[in-house]
Amino acid sequence: MTAPGTRYILICSGKGGVGKTTLTANLGIALARQGVRTAVLDADFGLRNLDLLLGLENRIVFTAQEVLAGSCRLEQALVKHKQEPNLALLPAGNPRMLEWLKPEDMQRIAAMLGEQFDIVLIDCPAGIEDGFKNAVAAAQEAIVITTPEVSAVRDADRVIGLLNSHGVQPIQLVLNRVRPKMMANQEMLSVSDVTDILALPLLGLVMEDEQVIVSTNRGEPLTLNGTKSPAALAYNNIARRLRGEEVPLLDPTKAGRGLRAKLGRLMTTKIF
């Protein structure tokens, strides 16, 4: 059904607005820069945004819709990134597609993409309804992204259960919008709280970072221009780990060297 050798990775969260599309765009660029032929598939047909985050919104001619209908070839719909030609976007079609789109349609698209790409990243819509079921049908593995907040973690847990029942494997975790100071003060769930509760291996941590907003304003993902911001570094490291490289994970509350960080460490030490 899907081409051997190609990795199909679903990026999902359950809860909306936790950073799926931002991760897909940045990871796509980072992988492409590392020499991986990467396709990003916008499976959020209702509220598509991946084109905008990649700065490709003005170059869309055809979409997944025309490809499925047979009215254009895959090559005509794929939008190649000018600066990173290793990356191509397959745009989502009209929201009315949701009326007829089936899991098998997504599998057909995935199989087509498999012929020319090493990794296919699938940007999943929020929720666990039809949009999720269609997207998951095209995936073999998954990255679940969440923030250290109760509602996001709870929804992530639901999604992990569904991924398990679909046989998606491996499932890895990205923790987004981490605020080290709040974590050190124990006013935010810690990294180990979240990984223990969800029982998933951690693929990466992304700090809360203003540069994310600046980069979305411009339609230039942070990983595109070698920016040194914390989030850019995190996305690049996630790409490297995804490719099997061992890149150490830093505990954000243990990174600081100031008095505040030391005090924070002391306060979170288990005494009994």
Next chain:
Amino acid sequence: MTLRDFIDKLLGRQPASANVARERLQLVLAHDRSDLNPELLEQMRREILEVVSRYVEIDLDEGDVSLETEDRVTALVANLPIKRARPLAEPGTAADADPASASSAPAGDGAIATA
């Protein structure tokens, strides 16, 4: 318990919100994962207590039947302190109970794990 928790307790302060969040999550996820609604859980709790009380006298105030979750495995954990074994099978309630085995029944935890 961390040093911060200890100091909070000492000063009678509210625990750090991260700890509250963790505990609330663990509880809500135990229920989400088992797919048992609170009503069914309550019914099951009542029936379990009923069956157990046929054999032994339990401390209902201290007793606890609850869901716990760890590593994506949810367990039904019953902690039922036994006051004493029922001396004789009471007619109608434990007609087929063997008094000898009831008196040697171990007290404490029983866990049924579900995937």
